[in-house]
Amino acid sequence: MRSARILIVEDNLIVARDIERQLMGIGHSVVGMTGRGEDALRLALSTQPELVLMDIRLEGPVDGVDAAEQIRRYCHVPVVFLTAYADDETVRRASLTEPFGYLLKPFEDIQLRTVIEMALYKHGAERKLRDSERRFVTTLSSIGDAVIATDNQARVTFMNPVAESLTGWPQSEAVGRPLTEVFHIAHEETRKTVEDPAAKIMRLGTVVGLANHTVLLARDGREIPIDDCGAPIIDDQGATAGAVLVFRDITQRRRAEEALRASQATLVHATRLTTMGELVASIAHELNQPLMAIVTNAETCLQWLSGAKPDLDEARKAAERAVRNGHRAGDVIRSVRALVRKSSSGMTLLDMNGMIVEILDLMRAEIRRHEVVLSTELLPSVEPVWADRVQIEQVLVNLIMNAVETMSLVVDRPRALHISSEGDADNVLVAIADSGSGIELSKTDQIFEAFFTTKPEGMGMGLSICRSILEAHRGHIWASPNRPHGSIMRFTLPAAKNGASDESSS
Ligand SMILES: Nc1ncnc2c1ncn2[C@@H]1O[C@H](COP(=O)(O)OP(=O)(O)OP(=O)(O)O)[C@@H](O)[C@H]1O
Ligand SMILES: [Mg+2]
Structure with missing residues (x-):
């Protein structure tokens, strides 16, 4: 077991000392101790603990639940609540602060050790998940192509900024809506509405290049020629969990192609x-x-x-x-x-x-x-x-x-x-x-x-x-x-x- 740096917030000094001894006995170090909820955040910021043991019931204006909430908001340090007895209302409030565990006082070394290990492990896993999500969102937000993801009902779950600006739908409004409402595409010449791409992707279950000559009909009436493709999102069980669409505005490319054609014609004429x-x-x-x-x-x-x-x-x-x-x-x-x-x-x-x-x-x-x-x-x-x-x-x-x-x-x-x-x-x-x-x-x-x-x-x-x-x-x-x-x-x-x-x- 690795040793962790722990902050104790407990207003009963005897109990606090007891816990400190227990912690040191199982190989952890105590970086700070306080009995006042109003000092907890400041101490957490200055001592940089890896875990906080927090008595739920603290005397004074800031109780353990409030202190845990402040720490959760500003420090990203896992909090484990200590409690001898708590009424239902306190437990309900405590659960809202997303605690990493509860310890019922008095507790044995083995319980203390297990709960701390679980909390540290869970917190580490959550941090990794948060990091990878952040990386994923940053990547999708910074690429030049528009990206829209849907769930398996073809409802929007994510849009990057390029997709927001091309469709004219902010992500906050689009999420939860059917894809066809947000990503409205039609055939450039026939003006016929093209099959819901997410539905098509999920039906085929493979990466698909979508129809040629499609125009995106943006929310504000703009018509944008686009090039698009999509892939299904497959979950751990192999089921289709949704679809991802990637598309781009090809107005510039069209213009360049037209300019090229025009200059070729001019060249032929000039040669003649x-x-x-x-x-x-x-x-x-x-x-x-x-x-x-x-x-x-x-x-x-x-x-x-x-x-x-x-x-x-x-x-x-x-x-x-x-x-x-x-x-x-x-x-x-x-x-x-x-x-x-x-x-x-x-x-x-x-x-x-x-x-x-x-x-x-x-x-x-x-x-x-x-x-x-x-x-x-x-x-x-x-x-x-x-x-x-x-x-x-x-x-x-x-x-x-x-x-x-x-x-x-x-x-x-x-x-x-x-x-x-x-x-x-x-x-x-x-x-x-x-x-x-x-x-x-x-x-x-x-x-x-x-x-x-x-x-x-x-x-x-x-x-x-x-x-x-x-x-x-x-x-x-x-x-x-x-x-x-x-x-x-x-x-x-x-x-x-x-x-x-x-x-x-x-
Ligand atoms: N026999 C030659 N001796 C010297 N220079 C010559 C001779 N033949 C061609 N040249 C040079 O080559 C140049 C090009 O000749 P070319 O016959 O293509 O055109 P040009 O005689 O100038 O005009 P034109 O189109 O009326 O024939 C001439 O202007 C001249 O400078
Ligand atoms: Mg000559």
Whole structure:
């Protein structure tokens, strides 16, 4: 048995001394003694006993019952009453102070010992229960979710502050009421009342996620979208003693979801606009060259016709070039659209060298106007490629235009454009070399980005279009310096093996 610190309140000094001796005999210590009820509380506070032995009948204004009540209220120390005789009324009053035991005077050591042990044990157990209840209430009160507990009749037994504020019912008013009255939920769209969740939980006997799309109809008329789930409370005998509901306000989450959906829609729209913007820019860019060529050729044609002796042959050739460039303009629109749609409908087997010759013929006037000297070295080893003719022509046109444009500023050396092709069984390689200003090493990647330009009139679309086209054809394009001046733009395309493409069906 453990030793306890005990306070004795007994107005008969002889009896008090006797009890003190008994207590010490069984191993307890006496921390204080008084015969006056009015001193009991003060003494209990100052000596901090673990138990008080209290004579019920004390002389003076504060009797044992009153003193016990004061101690119970302010000290949480168990009180055991000592009594020789008490009338019914006193016993009734005493029982209201929730005493931890009675001892009938005179008593034996063994009775004293048993009653003290029982009182200390009961008090310890009650304290543990109180602590765990406090922990439980503190936890439920401080969590962010709303919690309502019911008994097995689905009547409210507990609500935490979040549940109080969401339902609009204070716990004090809600306790004892049917759950459905306090926690009134309906289907968000149909407005039909949803089955009493506590009843459902108790019927199913397991943890349940409750209906989706439920709104809580609060006492003050607010409608709050909620997410909820519940679990049965099972007692020691395995019987369902009630239910616990946990729910939360999902208004914020709803709003966030809606905002997300809205921004996704905006993004799709913006992406479409960007694609459209690039499409428009690409078409404008690609149409520029054939239009310029039409004008140049038409002017050339007029010049051949306007002389004293018109050269009809040259005039006809220039007019033919104007017509071909006109057709090309139409083809370009179709091919840019195909490129943006990533369609491969225009794919045919093409001879790269033939295409280079054809394009140089179409661009002849332009090249000549810029006083550029052209040379070519087109090797016969070049295999055919499987490609969209107009698109590959666009690549050639854009690269040749860039080369011509960069050389238009060159005045102190020849303006030399050299176009070469070579190939092996797998790839075709085309190089367009110029003697222009060259490309800064740090910019050799950047120049392929859409809208990157260093020219006052440039759109910055030419190389970005080239790269899109070549990547769509599983080819590559890159820039490197030329010696002693200028740059070389190279691109490759896969050779169409055995005269057919593995992509022909895509
Ligand atoms: N052969 C070249 N020599 C030097 N710089 C070049 C050459 N080719 C391209 N560049 C650089 O790359 C930039 C981008 O070229 P790109 O063809 O994409 O656009 P751009 O020629 O400026 O305008 P546009 O859209 O009218 O073609 C050019 O502004 C230029 O600075
Ligand atoms: Mg360009």
